[in-house]
Amino acid sequence: MLPYVAFAIIRHTFLLSHSEKVQIWNSIENLLADNHVEVREHAAGVLASLMKGGDEELSRVFRDRAYSEAQSILSKRKQRKLGSGQSIASIHGTILALAASVLSSPYDMPR
Structure with a gap:
């Protein structure tokens, strides 16, 4: 369902309020700490595409x-x-978040 969420956000970006966008972004960002690797990787891909558009x-x-x-x-x-009490999933999610930041602009390095 994550790829469809990204498509819906980009497609309806002018119809969604700022608070709705923040809520969706936070929901997807929370999936970066999910117990399943596939969910974390898909969430990172969706966040990268959301950062592009x-x-x-x-x-x-x-x-x-x-x-x-x-x-x-x-x-x-x-x-x-x-x-320190951090799970492997949350550490991996942080790394995926950094990777999504880099993948969002493949020809330019984000600050």
Whole structure:
């Protein structure tokens, strides 16, 4: 169903309110921490396509949040706090969020 959600958002972007778009983005972003690998990968693909043709502000907020989450994971690893309570799925979801940010602009590197 995730590919259809992306199509519906892009197709109806002018009909959806900002709060509805934020709610859909947050729902898809929450799927990045799902227990199933396939769901996480599809969610990352949908987010990448939404960043290509969606709202610039939502894309920027998502990129910034993914980058700060990756920085916090990296700092915890450097401090050797491996038992920080984060699951493998959430770490993988953060990596997929960064990958989606890069894949959203394949010929240009996002900030």
